[in-house]
Every structure is written in structure tokens, then in C-alpha cells.
Amino acid sequence: MTPLDRHGRGALHFSGGKDSLALVYLLRPHWDRLALYHVDTGDLLPEVREIVDRVEAMVPDFRRIETDAKAWTEAVGLPSDLVPTTSTPMGLAIGASRRRIVDRFECCAANLMVPMHQRMIEDGVSLVIRGTKRADLARLPHEGGETSLGYELWLPLLEWSHDQVFEFLREVGAPICRIYEHRAGPERSRRVNAPECATCPAWWSEGRAAYLRKHHPDLHGAYRARLAAVAAEVTPHWNALQGEL
Numbered sequence: 628m629t630p631l632d633r634h635g636r637g638a639l640h641f642s643g644g645k646d647s648l649a650l651v652y653l654l655r656p657h658w659d660r661l662a663l664y665h666v667d668t669g670d671l672l673p674e675v676r677e678i679v680d681r682v683e684a685m686v687p688d689f690r691r692i693e694t695d696a697k698a699w700t701e702a703v704g705l706p707s708d709l710v711p712t713t714s715t716p717m718g719l720a721i722g723a724s725r726r727r728i729v730d731r732f733e734c735c736a737a738n739l740m741v742p743m744h745q746r747m748i749e750d751g752v753s754l755v756i757r758g759t760k761r762a763d764l765a766r767l768p769h770e771g772g773e774t775s776l777g778y779e780l781w782l783p784l785l786e787w788s789h790d791q792v793f794e795f796l797r798e799v800g801a802p803i804c805r806i807y808e809h810r811a812g813p814e815r816s817r818r819v820n821a822p823e824c825a826t827c828p829a830w831w832s833e834g835r836a837a838y839l840r841k842h843h844p845d846l847h848g849a850y851r852a853r854l855a856a857v858a859a860e861v862t863p864h865w866n867a868l869q870g871e872l
């Protein structure tokens with residue numbers, strides 16, 4: 628008996644990325660018992676949005692949660708992988724900088740994770756199904772079967788590899804976003820994650836610049852401008868650190 632059988636219905640978290648797309652296809656025989664929930668930050672890559680729209684048209688119950696990551700970052704601060712102390716509330720209070728920088732986890736929590744979690748609670752969801760895999764993180768914040776969030780978590784792809792996911796998507800004829808074909812990083816390795824926000828100035832290891840420059844020059848311009856604003860805050864600290872070393 629699966630967790631879905633025990634609960635009767637479940638909420639599938641669908642980002643538009645390869646793992647949650649694989650879940651959608653894997654659980655196709657049970658679509659009548661699933662509600663798909665998607666958080667739209669307002670900054671999705673157009674090709675990811677196309678896949679989201681396609682899935683929305685396929686499944687019987689699709690619920691879109693809209694946030695505005697760009698407005699949030701303008702109001703609160705730009706997300707970054709490195710946060711200079713001068714750009715924290717204390718740094719701003721003493722006039723060390725005029726631009727607030729926030730850590731990327733804070734921004735993702737505010738614009739993705741918390742709105743999704745709150746919606747689960749509001750809708751009285753008892754079972755959440757996610758495409759999380761062990762291969763994604765060094766340590767999972769929540770294991771399958773956990774109920775500490777107020778609902779049970781089911782992670783059917785937990786032991787799958789990235790390659791298994793791609794293989795499965797090809798087998799079932801699911802759309803594979805072209806961003807996964809774009810080689811990124813110093814080793815030109817295959818990309819395994821699609822960005823949550825196209826112009827996010829954090830998550831530098833995603834290596835979005837070359838892809839955006841090639842396929843979305845307008846988005847690349849916006850991305851670069853936001854990166855430059857973060858770099859202006861981070862670079863003096865980085866240079867000082869290197870000098871000391």
C-alpha cells in the first residue's frame with residue numbers, strides 16, 4: 628500500500644523541473660487523486676513556463692500559487708551566495724552600504740517554500756509528494772515519511788539518479804527542457820537543475836549566463852545588471868580577504 632492509498636489524496640509539488648515532471652508521469656495512473664501545486668515566482672524561464680502550462684492542461688487539478696520574487700528583492704534585498712556584513716541591516720544602519728543583500732535561502736524561503744507550505748496548511752493537505760532525490764543534496768532536510776511539517780512527505784524518487792530521471796522522461800515521451808542540454812561550469816558537465824528564477828542574481832553555480840546570452844538576450848541583460856549590483860557589494864570584501872591571504 629502506498630502513502631497515496633493510505634491518505635486517499637495527495638498534493639504533488641510541481642516546479643516545472645525534471646524531477647517533479649518525472650513524478651507527474653510516474654503517477655499518471657493516479658492523477659484523479661492528485662492536486663498539482665506550482666509556485667510561480669513571476670521570473671520563470673519561458674521554456675520552463677511552457678512545460679508548466681503544458682502540464683496544467685494535462686492534469687485534472689492544477690493549482691498555481693503566485694508570488695513576485697522581483698518585487699520582493701526590490702523591497703527587501705538582492706539575493707546572493709555571499710552576503711557582505713556591510714549589506715546586512717546592521718551594516719546599513721551604520722551607513723556602511725546603501726544596498727541590502729540577503730542570503731539566497733532567505734529569498735527562496737520567502738518566495739517559494741513558505742508560500743507553498745502555507746498553502747498546504749490552508750488546504751488541509753495530509754500528504755505531500757515531492758521529487759526530491761538523495762543525489763540532490765549532501766543531507767536532506769526532511770526524509771520521506773516525516774510528518775513534522777503538519778503533513779506526511781512521500782518522496783518516490785528518493786533513490787533515483789539524475790540519469791535515471793532523464794532516461795525515464797525519454798521513455799515516457801515527456802518534454803525535456805533544452806536548458807538541460809546546455810553544458811555549464813568549468814567541467815562543461817551536463818546541467819541537472821533548471822533555475823527557479825531566470826534572472827536571480829544568486830545560485831552562481833547554475834552557470835546561467837552563457838545560456839541566457841544565447842537564448843534570451845533580454846533576460847541576460849537583466850540578469851547581468853542584478854549580478855553587477857551584487858558584485859559591487861561583495862567584491863571589496865573579497866579583494867580584502869585575498870589581500871590578507
Ligand code: SF4
Binds near residue numbers: 828
Ligand atoms: S531563485 Fe533567486 S530570486 Fe528566486 S526565490 Fe530563490 S533566491 Fe529568490
